[in-house]
Amino acid sequence: MGARKTKKPILRLRAAAVFAAALAFVSPSLLHPGPAGATATVAGTVISNTATATFSDANSVGYASQSNTVSLTVWNAPALTNLNSTAQNVAPTDFVVTGPFTLTNTGNGTGYFALTQDAQFTGTVGASNVTLKGYVIVGGSTCTTGALCTEAQLNSALDSGSYATTAPNGTVQIEAEYQVASAPSVTSGTIVTTLTATVTYPATGAATQETSVASSAAETDTLAPDARLDLQKSVVAPASSSSNLVWTIKVNDGGGFPARDLTTVKTLLGASAAGIFITDKVPTFSGSALALVSAPSVSCYSGDTCTVYYSTNGTSWSATQNLSASYIGVFVYGDGPGSNVELPSAPSGSTGAGNVTTPQITITLTTVQPAGNLSANSNSVSNIANSVIGGNKDANLNVPVIGPTITVGTYDSSSPTLTGVFNNTTASSGTTPPGGASNIVYTQAYPIYSVLNGPYGVPGATGNYTGGTPVDNMHDFTEYGFLCSQTPTSTGTCSATGSIVIPMSIQNTGNIDDTFYPINDTGSVSGWTVNYYVATACSGGGSTFPTNCTQGAAITSSTPVSILSGATVNYEAVYTATAVSAFVPQTWQITVKGVSGSETNDTYDVLYPGGALKISKSVAATATNCPSVSSGTEPANGSTSGVCPGGVMTYTLSYQNLAPAGLAPSGAALGTEPAFATNAVLISSALLTEDGGASCSSGCTTYTNNWATNTFGLNAAPVDSNYGTYTTFTYFNGSAFAIGTYPGITAGYTKFTAALNATGTTNTGKVVAGQSGNITFTVTVR
Amino acid sequence: MLRVKSAAFLTIALLASLVSVAQAKPVVALKLSAQMIQHQANGAEHFVPIDTAALKPGDEIRYVIVATNTGTNAAKNLVPVGRIPAGTAYVAGSASSPTANPEFSLDGGKTWAAMPTVKVHTRSGDVVQKADPATYTTIRWHESAALEPKASQTFVYAVTIK
Numbered sequence: 001m002g003a004r005k006t007k008k009p010i011l012r013l014r015a016a017a018v019f020a021a022a023l024a025f026v027s028p029s030l031l032h033p034g035p036a037g038a039t040a041t042v043a044g045t046v047i048s049n050t051a052t053a054t055f056s057d058a059n060s061v062g063y064a065s066q067s068n069t070v071s072l073t074v075w076n077a078p079a080l081t082n083l084n085s086t087a088q089n090v091a092p093t094d095f096v097v098t099g100p101f102t103l104t105n106t107g108n109g110t111g112y113f114a115l116t117q118d119a120q121f122t123g124t125v126g127a128s129n130v131t132l133k134g135y136v137i138v139g140g141s142t143c144t145t146g147a148l149c150t151e152a153q154l155n156s157a158l159d160s161g162s163y164a165t166t167a168p169n170g171t172v173q174i175e176a177e178y179q180v181a182s183a184p185s186v187t188s189g190t191i192v193t194t195l196t197a198t199v200t201y202p203a204t205g206a207a208t209q210e211t212s213v214a215s216s217a218a219e220t221d222t223l224a225p226d227a228r229l230d231l232q233k234s235v236v237a238p239a240s241s242s243s244n245l246v247w248t249i250k251v252n253d254g255g256g257f258p259a260r261d262l263t264t265v266k267t268l269l270g271a272s273a274a275g276i277f278i279t280d281k282v283p284t285f286s287g288s289a290l291a292l293v294s295a296p297s298v299s300c301y302s303g304d305t306c307t308v309y310y311s312t313n314g315t316s317w318s319a320t321q322n323l324s325a326s327y328i329g330v331f332v333y334g335d336g337p338g339s340n341v342e343l344p345s346a347p348s349g350s351t352g353a354g355n356v357t358t359p360q361i362t363i364t365l366t367t368v369q370p371a372g373n374l375s376a377n378s379n380s381v382s383n384i385a386n387s388v389i390g391g392n393k394d395a396n397l398n399v400p401v402i403g404p405t406i407t408v409g410t411y412d413s414s415s416p417t418l419t420g421v422f423n424n425t426t427a428s429s430g431t432t433p434p435g436g437a438s439n440i441v442y443t444q445a446y447p448i449y450s451v452l453n454g455p456y457g458v459p460g461a462t463g464n465y466t467g468g469t470p471v472d473n474m475h476d477f478t479e480y481g482f483l484c485s486q487t488p489t490s491t492g493t494c495s496a497t498g499s500i501v502i503p504m505s506i507q508n509t510g511n512i513d514d515t516f517y518p519i520n521d522t523g524s525v526s527g528w529t530v531n532y533y534v535a536t537a538c539s540g541g542g543s544t545f546p547t548n549c550t551q552g553a554a555i556t557s558s559t560p561v562s563i564l565s566g567a568t569v570n571y572e573a574v575y576t577a578t579a580v581s582a583f584v585p586q587t588w589q590i591t592v593k594g595v596s597g598s599e600t601n602d603t604y605d606v607l608y609p610g611g612a613l614k615i616s617k618s619v620a621a622t623a624t625n626c627p628s629v630s631s632g633t634e635p636a637n638g639s640t641s642g643v644c645p646g647g648v649m650t651y652t653l654s655y656q657n658l659a660p661a662g663l664a665p666s667g668a669a670l671g672t673e674p675a676f677a678t679n680a681v682l683i684s685s686a687l688l689t690e691d692g693g694a695s696c697s698s699g700c701t702t703y704t705n706n707w708a709t710n711t712f713g714l715n716a717a718p719v720d721s722n723y724g725t726y727t728t729f730t731y732f733n734g735s736a737f738a739i740g741t742y743p744g745i746t747a748g749y750t751k752f753t754a755a756l757n758a759t760g761t762t763n764t765g766k767v768v769a770g771q772s773g774n775i776t777f778t779v780t781v782r
Numbered sequence: 783m784l785r786v787k788s789a790a791f792l793t794i795a796l797l798a799s800l801v802s803v804a805q806a807k808p809v810v811a812l813k814l815s816a817q818m819i820q821h822q823a824n825g826a827e828h829f830v831p832i833d834t835a836a837l838k839p840g841d842e843i844r845y846v847i848v849a850t851n852t853g854t855n856a857a858k859n860l861v862p863v864g865r866i867p868a869g870t871a872y873v874a875g876s877a878s879s880p881t882a883n884p885e886f887s888l889d890g891g892k893t894w895a896a897m898p899t900v901k902v903h904t905r906s907g908d909v910v911q912k913a914d915p916a917t918y919t920t921i922r923w924h925e926s927a928a929l930e931p932k933a934s935q936t937f938v939y940a941v942t943i944k
Contacts, residue, residue, distance in 0.1 A: 040839035047867045047870060047943070049814060050814065050865065051847040051937075052812070052863045053861060054859070055810050055857040055859055055860040057855050057856075063807065063809075065810045074943055075837050075838055077839050077840070
């Protein structure tokens with residue numbers, strides 16, 4: 001029983017049973033042997049002394065004499081030595097057996113031992129963190145319960161049987177057991193156990209009264225943390241978009257005791273797998289594990305063997321290489337510094353999770369970079385190695401050493417609680433591990449900056465504002481015509497009524513968040529201003545020009561708009577036009593720039609002052625019906641200045657889409673432009689109203705539209721130069737048009753509306769940019 | 783008659799002579815006493831009467847032998863002998879006398895030496911070395927000076943209660 005150990009009570013019971021069995025074959029005298037070697041003079045011994053002398057007289061006659069006798073009686077002199085062996089390291093929750101404290105009757109009589117009081121606990125850990133469990137006599141009797149004795153029970157045992165007459169030099173060994181609190185108020189320090197005992201000699205012989213003497217001995221134990229696997233994980237950020245990510249996990253037992261194998265590991269890797277298992281979830285991005293580039297490499301602890309395992313689900317493991325695995329693990333086995341010990345205590349090598357200065361094991365795994373939106377954002381990939389499974393210092397207890405909050409048998413986690421750095425402060429208790437998680441590490445893909453800028457909703461449109469074949473997303477465009485506040489003329493100026501709002505979109509197509517701002521790359525244009533704002537809640541888009549956007553914050557180079565990787569933000573260019581040239585389209589190059597990566601992309605806004613459709617009207621007498629005159633000049637056919645009753649006048653209504661034809665591509669030339677981008681100048685729903693009896697409407701200075709008054713009305717259906725004879729008109733009486741010729745008719749329709757149909761398809765009122773045409777109709781003068 | 787007288791005279795003279803001789807011989811009275819030695823912190827020793835109810839192993843006892851010549855003639859070759867009682871051990875260097883040097887015996891007085899030796903068996907053979915003073919059994923002094931009548935001489939040694 002000389003070896004120090006710690007054990008749980010159940011083990012104590014088992015040991016006690018063994019000792020009890022052995023006791024039957026051991027003589028009590030062997031348990032506390034009698035005098036051996038130098039022995040004190042037994043109490044009651046009478047020491048007598050008489051001196052003698054010889055001498056002679058002058059004649060050399062010899063004589064002798066003798067003194068009186070001096071007698072002294074040796075009395076009871078109880079003496080006790082109390083010794084114990086070396087100190088030991090203890091951990092929270094440990095049941096610690098101190099001693100054995102060896103009590104030796106070093107006096108000169110027989111007597112019995114007794115504790116003067118319970119074992120006293122001092123030291124820096126403090127008595128409040130220690131609980132006395134009891135005592136045993138080493139190799140001797142146990143208490144009636146077969147377990148630890150109380151002080152009273154121990155003293156009773158020491159004062160009975162052969163123990164009661166322990167001879168000089170006889171010894172008794174006593175062990176005291178205490179338990180360290182599961183969560184002591186201090187994590188380290190000393191626990192001093194002091195045991196004070198007496199040896200008592202009964203009154204006997206010359207000794208007329210019982211005498212005793214006390215002696216104390218102390219054992220100083222050191223509270224140390226249990227086995228604790230500290231991990232430090234690190235990763236090197238990629239140096240280029242083609243480089244890989246290299247993850248390193250350093251492992252060290254930073255606790256005060258060796259880390260051992262654990263039964264739980266066997267349930268994962270097989271019954272024969274006695275060792276420590278260090279697992280790591282392969283870092284993921286967007287829910288997918290980054291592919292391993294090669295098998296992880298391991299620098300194993302000297303004397304151990306390390307084997308790499310792979311798993312796709314964390315529960316089934318195989319040593320067969322699988323670079324698509326979601327989990328990797330390193331099984332550490334071997335005797336290491338001792339049987340069933342994989343890693344010795346090396347507290348100088350680490351101080352906790354994320355702080356391993358001298359690793360015992362180093363694991364390196366290489367993965368590809370994450371890819372896609374957000375992948376280059378800082379810390380887009382986070383990872384910890386927190387599933388360390390091993391046994392604590394006591395193989396019998398089979399207490400796992402894994403990361404806090406990690407249940408045995410699980411590996412890594414995306415739990416939101418796994419943030420920050422774990423502190424390995426969780427004490428070992430039962431199945432509660434004492435720690436072992438690593439720090440959390442972050443990295444990201446190499447940044448790729450990219451942006452698209454284009455029409456609303458289609459930032460990557462591939463149109464070509466020049467009308468040419470689209471080749472990229474740098475020439476897309478949005479065309480828009482606007483009305484002037486005054487009646488425009490081809491040579492006049494135009495001022496827009498209010499602002500001209502062109503919604504557009506920016507998409508961050510890089511793999512990293514950035515901020516962006518648009519600029520006008522066209523330069524200053526007289527009469528024009530342009531500013532940019534965040535636009536939200538727009539209506540329309542697609543085939544309908546987006547309108548009614550909610551204007552947000554201004555976007556400038558100093559106040560760029562933040563756009564997440566892959567996200568799109570709508571913005572609007574707000575133009576003002578004051579005294580600009582009417583009917584002169586203005587093309588704006590709008591360049592969006594990224595702040596961090598200086599990425600750019602262009603789009604174009606083409607604005608048409610004065611509206612897109614220009615109309616004009618003319619009339620000529622196709623048949624003047626004037627009689628011949630003898631003198632002067634009578635109107636001839638084709639006259640634009642005169643006509644006679646019965647003459648036929650032909651009115652021509654000319655229309656023109658002022659947008660240059662090249663800015664309204666169609667078909668393949670349209671690219672991926674949204675419909676509204678060209679519909680802005682593809683005149684749609686253009687209704688021409690010809691009202692022969694109308695008064696001047698707004699903007700007119702005079703009105704002379706009285707042809708209906710002096711004619712019989714329309715002679716026939718109007719004819720569109722692009723479409724031909726209209727078959728569908730809207731006449732204001734809603735009836736079919738009666739076609740006739742003077743004087744066969746007495747009256748015809750005097751007004752109509754016709755949807756311009758320059759596209760030549762159906763009567764949808766569309767006129768493509770740059771296209772012109774006219775509508776003609778004839779009337780007969782009354 | 784003369785022969786009777788002469789014989790009587792001779793007898794008387796002889797008796798007188800015998801009485802005279804008897805009265806002239808040295809007579810040494812020995813007194814043995816014991817004291818407890820108390821060692822003081824300063825290294826001094828105090829000698830106190832023995833507490834007979836407290837004598838215990840480890841205690842040091844100082845034996846004092848006082849030899850007094852109560853005769854009329856000087857006592858020559860005085861050799862006082864003290865014993866190291868069983869249960870005690872001689873305290874090395876404790877023997878003292880004003881004029882005599884001590885000798886010690888390991889065998890109860892059969893052999894004496896100022897510094898007894900013992901033969902020790904070692905692997906390399908027997909080795910003679912000084913005996914442990916604690917193994918001394920007897921102590922004596924050779925008083926070279928005659929102890930004159932009425933004169934006393936003191937001999938001291940100490941033992942430890944084993």
